[in-house]
Amino acid sequence: MTKTKTKTIVDQEGRADYYSLGFWERNRLSGGYVLKKKVMDIGVSIVRFILLFGMCFMILQPILNKISVSFMTEKDLYNPIVISIPEHFSTEFYQLAAELMNYSKSLVNSLVVSFTIALLQITVCTLVGYGFARFEFPLKKMWFAFVILVILIPPQTIASSLHLHFKFFDILGLFRLLTGDYVNLRGSALPYYLMSAGCMGLKNGLYIYMIRQFFRNIPGDLEEAAYVDGCGMLKTFVRIMLPEGKPILTSCFLFAFVWQWTDGFYSKMFLGKVSLLSVQLSRIVDSLGAYVQRINGVKTTISVAYSNAVLSTGTLMIIMPLIILYLFAQRAFVESISSTGIKM
Amino acid sequence: MKSKQKNKLAGLQRRKAIAGYLFISPFIIGFLVFMMKPFFQSLYMSFCEVQLGAGSFVQIWNGITNYKFAFLVDPEFNRLLVEELSRMIVYSLAIIVFSFFVSLILNQKFHGRALVRAIFFLPVILSSGVIIGLESNNQLMATLEATIEQSAQGVSITAGLESILRTAGVGVRAYEKVFEVIDNIYDVAIASGIQIIIFLSGLQTISSSMYEAADIEGCTKWESLWKITFPMISSLFLVNWIYTVVDFCMRSDNQVIKKIQTVMIDQQQYGNASAMSWIYFLIVLAFVGLTSLLISKRVYYYD
Numbered sequence: 001m002t003k004t005k006t007k008t009i010v011d012q013e014g015r016a017d018y019y020s021l022g023f024w025e026r027n028r029l030s031g032g033y034v035l036k037k038k039v040m041d042i043g044v045s046i047v048r049f050i051l052l053f054g055m056c057f058m059i060l061q062p063i064l065n066k067i068s069v070s071f072m073t074e075k076d077l078y079n080p081i082v083i084s085i086p087e088h089f090s091t092e093f094y095q096l097a098a099e100l101m102n103y104s105k106s107l108v109n110s111l112v113v114s115f116t117i118a119l120l121q122i123t124v125c126t127l128v129g130y131g132f133a134r135f136e137f138p139l140k141k142m143w144f145a146f147v148i149l150v151i152l153i154p155p156q157t158i159a160s161s162l163h164l165h166f167k168f169f170d171i172l173g174l175f176r177l178l179t180g181d182y183v184n185l186r187g188s189a190l191p192y193y194l195m196s197a198g199c200m201g202l203k204n205g206l207y208i209y210m211i212r213q214f215f216r217n218i219p220g221d222l223e224e225a226a227y228v229d230g231c232g233m234l235k236t237f238v239r240i241m242l243p244e245g246k247p248i249l250t251s252c253f254l255f256a257f258v259w260q261w262t263d264g265f266y267s268k269m270f271l272g273k274v275s276l277l278s279v280q281l282s283r284i285v286d287s288l289g290a291y292v293q294r295i296n297g298v299k300t301t302i303s304v305a306y307s308n309a310v311l312s313t314g315t316l317m318i319i320m321p322l323i324i325l326y327l328f329a330q331r332a333f334v335e336s337i338s339s340t341g342i343k344m
Numbered sequence: 345m346k347s348k349q350k351n352k353l354a355g356l357q358r359r360k361a362i363a364g365y366l367f368i369s370p371f372i373i374g375f376l377v378f379m380m381k382p383f384f385q386s387l388y389m390s391f392c393e394v395q396l397g398a399g400s401f402v403q404i405w406n407g408i409t410n411y412k413f414a415f416l417v418d419p420e421f422n423r424l425l426v427e428e429l430s431r432m433i434v435y436s437l438a439i440i441v442f443s444f445f446v447s448l449i450l451n452q453k454f455h456g457r458a459l460v461r462a463i464f465f466l467p468v469i470l471s472s473g474v475i476i477g478l479e480s481n482n483q484l485m486a487t488l489e490a491t492i493e494q495s496a497q498g499v500s501i502t503a504g505l506e507s508i509l510r511t512a513g514v515g516v517r518a519y520e521k522v523f524e525v526i527d528n529i530y531d532v533a534i535a536s537g538i539q540i541i542i543f544l545s546g547l548q549t550i551s552s553s554m555y556e557a558a559d560i561e562g563c564t565k566w567e568s569l570w571k572i573t574f575p576m577i578s579s580l581f582l583v584n585w586i587y588t589v590v591d592f593c594m595r596s597d598n599q600v601i602k603k604i605q606t607v608m609i610d611q612q613q614y615g616n617a618s619a620m621s622w623i624y625f626l627i628v629l630a631f632v633g634l635t636s637l638l639i640s641k642r643v644y645y646y647d
Binding site for chain 1: 381382625629
């Protein structure tokens, strides 16, 4: 019996026979290695499961908590027995938060602004990133250092100046000559679109950097072949490089969309008059106070629990569209960016 | 003949250079129009007293008065600055370690990996913009936490460990920092979404043949982590470190940023606000420069 078994191992073509052996037999033949490895593998996966489960729960718990609070009635909030499953199921917080945030209008505004801004930013950043990745030109290092500088400078540092820059906006004194006054662009959306067209929007330096890294990793042969065949620089870029860069462009677009959607700083600064979800959410508690005052006619203090329930419902309502988008684009988000292989 | 060929080459190079400049021209224009001027103007403004009038604004040079104001007169600025910077150092370190660890786990093969990766990507949404600011000053959570701590004394494992270590009396401050981070692990996890992705992308570029070779030579997993994985993605530590520090400085729940915004928008003191933001920016820049110099000395480049 054992004689034949050892024979199968020695036999070069008998690999399949080796696998058909029982687990313990293989373990014996390998001198205990197979068992040790199996035990190690199971141990590692148990530890990994516990760790990952804990961390996933930690990330999801606040969201789950918000969901349960948002379906409660006011009575449930003060009921010490009710912790996570509401006793009286209701959607009154959703109605209230929607009214306070002017939800449908803000949602449309946010969608339009985030979409157009993200599209504009990514288009421009792609051009710039491609330029940095594929062309040699004088002072390239210096300009790239400026890109790094743009990543590093917090927008708050130049905020006060930008504030005034747009309050008294002028191009070489042209407007002043024509109309006799500066143009006040504050409160309109135009300055932010202009800034986005100039790669100075939210985290645009980062997009340039990521896109550059991606294009640097594509082999140059494709491009050379196109040039040899008489394809122009722009045509090569549009026809050959853009399709190649699809994964990174999708994920950058989604980043830009998400960050623009939740951004409070630029929105407050430049888009103050456009009612956006992020701005509405940041002052939902104040609007709740005003709302209650308007109904009661007197200034009443609202309980912390109540205002927080409204706040978490509002938060849910603002991240819900993003989560839906995220579920659809999950592959593009997680897989494509992993495959880009950012190298320094 | 030869010179003609050279000319042709130079012509192609010149054409490529021009095309390159055309491609990056949006950035150059944007930088000059929206960055350069505000950048220097805000520097200039920080040395001025800015008076807002009807239809225009006046800047009066007053030397370093604004800087003096920030450091000597303003009651909060110094305290906020020191607090934020020390918080930044501790948390950035914690975020880097955490995200490296998580990305190592997420890079392994196991069932449900796509789901777990998706969940770990959620922080990118949750830590952005206004949402993080709302999370951090959630009063209900704070009161809940206080009640739980009162009612359940000694149940917390970290508190128990902390009190044991405290009696040892050695390095109490260091322990306190560590436990502060552990108690706020949610903040760390929420802030490390992007870093995890960057580390993951780096881990996936390491070719598996290296590990196989090391395995055959009798290298343990622990050794190959430090001898292969660590050097191979060391450059990403630099990227992540810079990103983390910068991200921390720009977060809307940052006390210094909040202070600057109140001074600028509510109190309309543009000069003081500029001075404060310049102080903050220079300190952060110096910090990033110094630390990245230290890290980049240890970075290993494969090529």
